[in-house]
Amino acid sequence: MDPMAAIRETFFQECEEQLSELEGGLMRMETGETDQETVNAVFRAVHSIKGGAGAFGLEDLVRFAHVFETTLDQVRAGRLDPSASTMRLMLRASDALADLVRCAREGTMPDEAQTTSLAAALKALTNDGMAEGIGAEDDDDGLGDLNFLPLAVAVEQETMPDAGWVITFRPLAALYANANEAALLLREVGMLGPVSVTVDTSSLPDFGDLDPEGAYLTWTIMLQTDCDEAAIRAAFEFVEDDCDLVISRAADRPAEAGLVQVRPDEDAAGVVADVRVLDGDEAAPASSFADIPSDADVLAIIRKAQESVSAPHDDRPVAVGGGAVAPVAAQSRPEARGGTDGPASRSDSGAAVGATIRVDLDRVDRLIDLVGELVINEAMLSQRVMEAGLARASGVAAALDELEHLTREIQDSVMAIRAQPVRSVFQRMPRLVREVAAMTGKQVRLLTDGEGTEVDKTVIERIADPLTHMIRNAIDHGLEPTEARVAAGKPEEGVVKLTALHRSGRIVIEVADDGAGIDRERVKAKAIEKGLIAPDAQLNDEETDNLIFLPGFSTASTVSDISGRGVGMDVVRRSVQSLGGRISIASRPGAGSTFTLSLPLTLAVLDGMVVSVAGHTLIVPLSAIIETLQPQAATVHTLGMDARVVAMRGRYIPLVDVSVALGYRDAPLDADKSVALLVEGEGGVRAVLIVDAIQGQRQVVIKSLEANYRAVPGIAAATVMGDGRVALILDVDAIVSVTRTERLRGDGLRAEPTLSQAG
């Protein structure tokens, strides 16, 4: 990846973080947490996105973020009340911002109409005219419009107003590195009242020595305003740590000390540019300051000019593109701090808490592979030591114990690297709830709990779809329409609760609604109508509820916008099962339903039953096994030529001899001389698998067969056992779908074994 693309990618990754921060903050505000910290966090998120977007020239994004930011600023300043309707608009704006970011990332066209109408609505909220002025501006003016007037020696005491403030603002390189722009800050100050700004360029090095990403300029701002110091400080709030800032009353400060800085010596290197003196017109500051080019533009121009300077010690200031000396910025290289920028550590103060690094996933996977190998080697070593009779020898056993302990600890730690809180997937749900609620006309509140629960990244990625579908279902089918709720004596607002927790080495995710619960009569009627059950079938409540997982079942009598996607709960169940998980449902009429997902913490490791089949060691995923049994000859019946079924609790379940199915053996085993596993494949298809013996249970690390070979019919993946040999993991779905006791054939199988993606 070229460096620019990498920087851009980093920006988008940071955008994702800012967007979730934004949404989380807005949701907290919605529930009444309008403390300064939350509001600031929200503001900062939008501000950062805007800053970064400006650097990459993403105009649409900048424009919308700016309007959004202006509205948020009004809330921050206490001029706009964060009412429920305001917050709803803000949340929609954050969705739109997310859309714009996504469009920018993918290079697609955003939904212009939506953005425009939301921007208008946001502006209407602030309705003091100021937002209009800012919103209409165009930041993208080139340097051509810039009227920097180089002055020999500038600031005279009499230009300073008697009342007002003198602000000395010296950005450090970190300020630019954090995607802030001096011009924007100056503009913000300009909104407080008439200002006069001078820039002290005396610390600029010779042009050839100039670090384009350094910071050399000191701005002195004379501001006439009635505002207090706090209001001025607020403008610099986000850069406080990244600049030297002195704010003092003009009257208190005669021309001495700090102000003398603006008087350069006669050396031509010091050029003071009088940026602009503004009049007192309320609307003028914004439009005038809009002419200031963004620092990113300037940065590019300086770089270019620097390349063309041949004489390194040209002591005249070089005129650049019609302008003069301009502020200098660093956009994406925080490490590039100029030597003249004071203590670099100042911006590090906030980084101590929860510091993270971005690591290429391949490297982590490689590490996990290696640690898995280490575990196996350690087990092999132990075995060899035992075989050699050294176990009792001096200290060998103790050293081995120590090694084993360390190895397990390393394995746990490495596995934890891939673990992430489910927050990232939970955070996508509020938006979904808003959309589905709007579509169905229901009032819905989403409650989440246990967002910090950690689970493997791959699992997180793959539970998003089932969760989306379940939440959509909970609102569309689970919750009653508002009138029905009121009639039932419930609050108008329905509640969908999303909970994550760890339970016995697995992650459990619950989606609960307080709706009407499952209408069992209707479900049953539907199942009979679709021919899924016999009309006279006797089902208990649990069995009835579980009918909704059957393929082809849909309770929606009319296909709605939301559910009419040809996706049913059977698909949800299948994707959950493909993750080695299970889904169950509990429903109480009138009180709502709870769907419970139980998933493994990682896809890299699987709980398996180790079995032997015709001299081969195989692993059967524990998640597929319902029970183990010892079939009695009397319960096994032959059907037709050689198909066999087992009678279990009044039902006949197909019997599959694994050794025959895999082609290890030609003649099937006698069922009563072997061990049987009752398993359930996708879609709830059950079968009894016949194996020679069960060796035990253990966790195995899943290894891909496809990486170096290809998919093998009947085999989901492979693993490495303690003796260093490869053992194969059975693809229960494929085995179960073999209805006749014939061998699996390459052409008789589904295209993708379910575990194959995991290795």
Next chain:
Amino acid sequence: MNEPLTNGAEGRELIAFRVGQQEFCVNIMAVREIRGWTAATALPQAPRYICGVINLRGAVLPIVDFAVRLGLPGSAPTARHVIIVTQIHNQQVGLLVDAVSDILTLNESAIQPTPDVASDLVKAFVRGLLPVDGRMISVISLDHILPTEERQAA
């Protein structure tokens, strides 16, 4: 499989190995390592020339019995057999051979085309013949050594 073994460059090295009484060689750049034989785990529905898979530092490595792949009679592998771990495109594959015999320096012009007497199977893998000190060494192309995804009869 007809791509030049070395992009026309002379002086590349080849690893020569022995299967039965015949000698073969592959580009040394395709060889990752050479290991002793360890017991492989059989794969269901695999062609006869796939011995199974072994654990190569955490990766599952399929082993091709090179003799059987060429249609020669295979023999039960022993500890004296050798696995040549090769890289074919993005896959690693182990070749089970009797022994590694030599390292040769390639002289592309010395390679003679495979004579017409060879079977289609042999022609699919043998790029040409290299005479070395009176020995005849077949230059092997590994592109089609693994079964393709197409149907395999059980």
